[in-house]
Amino acid sequence: MASFKQxxxxxxxxxxxxxxxxxxxxxxxxxxxxxxxxxxxxxxSLNLINGYTGQFNIGHAGFYCIGAYTAAILATRYxxxxxxxxxxxxxxxxxxxxxxxLATLRLKGIYFSMTTLGFSExxxxxxxxxxxxxxxxxxxxxxxxxxxxxxxxxxxRHFYYIVxxxxxxxxxxxxxxxxxxxxxxxxxxxEDEDAAxxxxxxxxxxxxxxxxxxxxWAGVAGCFYAFxxxxxxxxxxxxxxxFSILAMVLVGGQGNLIGPVxxxxxxxxxPEIFRNMAQLRLVIFGAAIxxxxxxxxxxxxxxxxxxxxxxxxxxxxxSPPKHQGQQEVSP
Amino acid sequence: MFWLQQIFNGxxxxxxxxxxxxxxxxxxxxxxxxxxxxxEVIMIGAFAGFFMVTFLKANFFLAVLAxxxxxxLLGIIIERVCYRPFRSGxxxxxxxxxxxxxxLLRSLSQVTFGTEQKLMPDLLNSHFIPLGQIRITNIQLLIxxxxxxxxxxxxxxxxxxxxxxxxxxxxxxxxxxxxxGVHVNRTILLGNALGCALGGVSGVLLGIYYNSVxxxxxxxxxxxxxxxxxxxxxxxxxxxxxGGILLGIFENLGVAIFSSGYRDIISFSILILILLIRxxxxxxxxxxxx
Amino acid sequence: MSKKRLILALTIIxxxxxxxxxxxxxxxxIGLSAPITGNLAEYxxxxxxxxxxxxxxxxxxxxxxxxxxxxxxxxxxGDPKEAALIAQKFVQDQEILATIGEFSSTSSLAAAPIYxxxxxxxxxxxxxxPDFAKAGQYMFGIIGTQxxxxxxxxxxxxxxxxxLKSVAAIYVNNxxxxxxxxxFIEAARGEGIKVTSQQPFFETEKDFNAxxxxxxxxxxxxxxxxxxxxxAALICRQIKKLGWNVKLMAPSSVFxxxxxxxxxxxxxxxxxxxxxxxxxxxxxxxxYINEFRKRAGRNPNLHAASAYDSALLLAEAIRKAGFNRKAxxxxxxxxxxxxxxxxxxxxxxVGDVVRKYKILVVENGQWVVKKDYTQ
Numbered sequence: 001m002a003s004f005k006q007x008x009x010x011x012x013x014x015x016x017x018x019x020x021x022x023x024x025x026x027x028x029x030x031x032x033x034x035x036x037x038x039x040x041x042x043x044x045s046l047n048l049i050n051g052y053t054g055q056f057n058i059g060h061a062g063f064y065c066i067g068a069y070t071a072a073i074l075a076t077r078y079x080x081x082x083x084x085x086x087x088x089x090x091x092x093x094x095x096x097x098x099x100x101x102l103a104t105l106r107l108k109g110i111y112f113s114m115t116t117l118g119f120s121e122x123x124x125x126x127x128x129x130x131x132x133x134x135x136x137x138x139x140x141x142x143x144x145x146x147x148x149x150x151x152x153x154x155x156x157r158h159f160y161y162i163v164x165x166x167x168x169x170x171x172x173x174x175x176x177x178x179x180x181x182x183x184x185x186x187x188x189x190x191e192d193e194d195a196a197x198x199x200x201x202x203x204x205x206x207x208x209x210x211x212x213x214x215x216x217w218a219g220v221a222g223c224f225y226a227f228x229x230x231x232x233x234x235x236x237x238x239x240x241x242x243f244s245i246l247a248m249v250l251v252g253g254q255g256n257l258i259g260p261v262x263x264x265x266x267x268x269x270x271p272e273i274f275r276n277m278a279q280l281r282l283v284i285f286g287a288a289i290x291x292x293x294x295x296x297x298x299x300x301x302x303x304x305x306x307x308x309x310x311x312x313x314x315x316x317x318x319s320p321p322k323h324q325g326q327q328e329v330s331p
Numbered sequence: 332m333f334w335l336q337q338i339f340n341g342x343x344x345x346x347x348x349x350x351x352x353x354x355x356x357x358x359x360x361x362x363x364x365x366x367x368x369x370x371e372v373i374m375i376g377a378f379a380g381f382f383m384v385t386f387l388k389a390n391f392f393l394a395v396l397a398x399x400x401x402x403x404l405l406g407i408i409i410e411r412v413c414y415r416p417f418r419s420g421x422x423x424x425x426x427x428x429x430x431x432x433x434x435l436l437r438s439l440s441q442v443t444f445g446t447e448q449k450l451m452p453d454l455l456n457s458h459f460i461p462l463g464q465i466r467i468t469n470i471q472l473l474i475x476x477x478x479x480x481x482x483x484x485x486x487x488x489x490x491x492x493x494x495x496x497x498x499x500x501x502x503x504x505x506x507x508x509x510x511x512g513v514h515v516n517r518t519i520l521l522g523n524a525l526g527c528a529l530g531g532v533s534g535v536l537l538g539i540y541y542n543s544v545x546x547x548x549x550x551x552x553x554x555x556x557x558x559x560x561x562x563x564x565x566x567x568x569x570x571x572x573x574g575g576i577l578l579g580i581f582e583n584l585g586v587a588i589f590s591s592g593y594r595d596i597i598s599f600s601i602l603i604l605i606l607l608i609r610x611x612x613x614x615x616x617x618x619x620x621x
Numbered sequence: 622m623s624k625k626r627l628i629l630a631l632t633i634i635x636x637x638x639x640x641x642x643x644x645x646x647x648x649x650x651i652g653l654s655a656p657i658t659g660n661l662a663e664y665x666x667x668x669x670x671x672x673x674x675x676x677x678x679x680x681x682x683x684x685x686x687x688x689x690x691x692x693x694x695x696x697x698x699g700d701p702k703e704a705a706l707i708a709q710k711f712v713q714d715q716e717i718l719a720t721i722g723e724f725s726s727t728s729s730l731a732a733a734p735i736y737x738x739x740x741x742x743x744x745x746x747x748x749x750x751p752d753f754a755k756a757g758q759y760m761f762g763i764i765g766t767q768x769x770x771x772x773x774x775x776x777x778x779x780x781x782x783x784x785l786k787s788v789a790a791i792y793v794n795n796x797x798x799x800x801x802x803x804x805f806i807e808a809a810r811g812e813g814i815k816v817t818s819q820q821p822f823f824e825t826e827k828d829f830n831a832x833x834x835x836x837x838x839x840x841x842x843x844x845x846x847x848x849x850x851x852x853a854a855l856i857c858r859q860i861k862k863l864g865w866n867v868k869l870m871a872p873s874s875v876f877x878x879x880x881x882x883x884x885x886x887x888x889x890x891x892x893x894x895x896x897x898x899x900x901x902x903x904x905x906x907x908x909y910i911n912e913f914r915k916r917a918g919r920n921p922n923l924h925a926a927s928a929y930d931s932a933l934l935l936a937e938a939i940r941k942a943g944f945n946r947k948a949x950x951x952x953x954x955x956x957x958x959x960x961x962x963x964x965x966x967x968x969x970x971v972g973d974v975v976r977k978y979k980i981l982v983v984e985n986g987q988w989v990v991k992k993d994y995t996q
Contacts, residue, residue, distance in 0.1 A: 028713040028714075031709040107606060110365065111561065111610050113365065115603055121595055122600065125596045126596060129794075137795045137796045139796065141756070230734050231734065246427075275695055275696060278657050278669075279658055279662065281658050282437070337831055344828050438658055446663040446665075448879070450883045457862055551825040587835055594823075595823070
């Protein structure tokens with residue numbers, strides 16, 4: 001149970017976040033804040049998969065893409081409402097993940113990663129090729145504004161509150177799930193899958209639940225993105241996009257809920273600060289990632305007590321950290 | 332005839348993939364990690380070859396050697412920057428370090444080499460060698476020949492020399508190798524440098540085959556290298572070579588049968604299918620499967 | 622400990638960034654949103670050189686209404702998401718009166734709703750997507766859409782100049798490539814030319830052997846290469862290496878020194894069109910070309926010239942309309958026969974430009990203008 005002091009901190013930060021648009025009378029930074037919210041959802045959902053069951057999904061952008069295109073197609077052609085599409089996009093993304101999961105979750109480490117990477121590219125290229133459904137490389141423009149009680153939500157302030165609510169719901173549900181039976185099963189799988197299985201955890205089933213839950217939120221994020229920008233094209237869902245979501249998780253620190261939040265915030269703000277550096281911008285950005293990793297290898301918000309696995313005796317300098325051998329060839 | 336031509340084009344392209352995949356496979360074995368910086372390794376190798384050819388008017392052999400040397404050095408730097416400091420921590424850290432270094436190297440080379448695509452001059456007058464009804468250029472033959480020779484040399488190195496055996500031992504089991512007196516740190520450094528150097532050579536070959544080098548050329552081909560490695564089976568050099576060549580052939584046949592827009596969809600789909608049927612890859616070791 | 626320090630550091634960085642952004646008084650600011658880094662950096666660089674050159678030229682002549690013209694350059698990495706963010710930044714900054722950008726149509730379209738909502742001109746030197754200028758009152762494109770270029774290529778280049786009876790198309794699979802190919806193919810069919818094959822490829826691809834072998838099997842007389850100059854040069858080289866003798870033609874995007882450099886002998890005979898030629902005797906064109914060469918160390922291409930015209934066009938509109946975003950937009954929409962280095966510019970009601978094309982052919986490693994076929 002959270003102590004009174006913790007509750008106070010939560011309460012005050014909630015107030016601060018709610019008041020944020022009124023403090024900052026600048027639509028640009030408000031938009032940056034919205035992008036941070038979007039990436040918090042994406043990074044946190046990836047963290048659920050990578051950080052809590054130790055799977056290594058590197059193609060998260062594929063699920064994000066499915067969510068965005070589901071929303072865009074249904075909204076422009078069949079006039080579905082934003083509020084219906086939010087869960088619907090998540091469900092469609094999750095359905096794809098069941099397909100992927102049933103086939104590949106039995107694969108270990110790198111093979112699972114390779115499949116997610118391949119999947120992400122297959123989705124993007126299918127979007128580019130299937131022009132009758134997705135308009136191919138032309139992208140989908142003119143996604144209508146969300147409506148609430150007959151009122152058009154157009155301003156950045158509205159979108160800020162939507163993404164704030166989504167992020168809040170997402171983190172709250174994640175916290176509940178992680179502290180439930182399911183979440184403990186995930187952590188058990190991450191720590192030692194064989195031991196977990198020996199203890200009677202149906203690892204495959206729980207891994208599938210995990211994948212469904214994580215990708216559902218990627219789909220929701222995609223839907224939000226589609227309505228927020230009102231124009232989407234396959235350019236936004238490249239492998240690099242998946243890698244940068246991954247970078248947010250790792251820079252922030254995976255395996256806890258606050259890490260990806262901090263990672264998403266810092267990796268979204270940093271390039272904005274360096275924007276004036278012209279062609280050196282990405283050089284500095286790359287260097288900044290390296291420096292952050294050197295200063296805090298466990299991630300900006302990572303703590304080493306979370307996982308026993310990460311305690312290695314310092315004396316074994318010449319030995320690999322984990323169980324040895326070829327079996328552990330994995331990312 | 333049409334099909335033979337497509338298959339032969341696939342073999343040429345595939346042999347470059349094969350070389351990349353062999354390098355990638357060595358790194359994957361020895362580090363135990365996916366690397367995201369391999370595309371930049373390939374690019375730096377290609378630029379080393381490019382500078383050799385344009386400024387020093389070097390021949391094919393020297394260009395390949397320059398690519399090998401430059402990427403070897405880069406491999407040492409990568410090991411020092413991305414892997415060694417984090418050896419005792421969780422492996423994800425080294426991974427993010429490779430992402431950071433990749434962004435850094437790619438944008439730094441855009442700043443220093445310029446953002447434009449560069450012309451790699453023809454090193455020999457390209458002419459056709461008629462072989463039945465299909466047309467083969469001497470450059471294609473040279474590339475296939477180079478890769479073949481390198482693959483043979485590597486095979487000898489890994490199975491006949493002490494260092495090669497040490498490399499294989501370390502990639503199988505670091506602790507056991509250390510107990511048997513293998514200098515693990517040095518071997519890891521060597522393995523990473525060698526894997527990168529092969530990436531550099533394939534960069535030069537790419538540059539020569541397509542007459543162009545570009546600071547952003549690496550990313551997409553590195554993905555192909557990764558794919559080909561998994562295709563053939565991790566930890567197997569003949570597997571990686573076979574994986575690369577098959578990938579090249581599949582890509583070309585994919586274009587021939589369907590539309591060229593479906594090229595990568597087909598190769599990725601085949602990859603996923605193979606993983607489902609034979610998770611350890613075509614020639615991978617059986618014990619990998621769990 | 623380090624979290625507090627991190628917050629402190631971030632605060633400091635923010636305040637510095639904030640103070641840097643405030644521009645001195647007595648200036649006129651325009652925004653430039655372009656891919657300065659990332660995969661498209663090469664194209665963004667052309668924009669940067671040309672727009673800064675235009676600004677220097679205007680300032681040397683006393684600026685705009687006595688004020689100095691300042692260009693705020695923002696890097697979008699060629700990412701639509703970042704282009705939209707830059708749009709937000711520009712519309713927020715009240716000193717910015719108009720903007721130039723984006724390079725690609727997808728980025729321009731992603732940013733369009735924001736510019737439109739807040740009322741700030743987005744003038745793209747290169748976006749030729751037919752939907753772009755239609756995306757709003759504040760969107761202008763000066764490269765000329767494919768609605769006009771496609772029929773020109775089909776009628777004058779394919780039919781009259783190359784006298785093709787059949788043609789195949791290879792195109793880059795992005796919005797620009799697709800539209801360019803579609804408009805050309807439609808027009809070519811209208812001219813009675815047989816279309817044998819249409820094959821896409823992806824932007825980062827280097828190996829065209831498979832596609833070309835496939836197209837070759839359909840045996841067209843000519844091939845239409847809808848690609849940027851880099852890829853077009855590689856495609857021509859690989860055509861040559863296949864030993865395939867086919868007539869080459871391409872849209873105006875290939876007009877660049879780079880094509881000659883990379884393509885070498887393989888691009889000999891390639892026919893395209895342009896409305897900007899290095900051999901144009903007009904002194905202001907020659908001054909521009911010399912200055913560009915001095916700064917960038919290479920000859921300008923169509924994109925660069927178009928970016929230069931965009932900047933001059935905006936400056937002219939600001940001079941006439943004053944320092945008001947809406948007035949600038951209205952002024953810009955009325956532009957008639959503006960003497961740019963790419964020819965006379967007049968906006969259509971939606972905000973496009975109809976261009977006068979000339980046939981341009983590679984002969985003996987040089988771009989040569991063919992006059993006879995267009996009249």
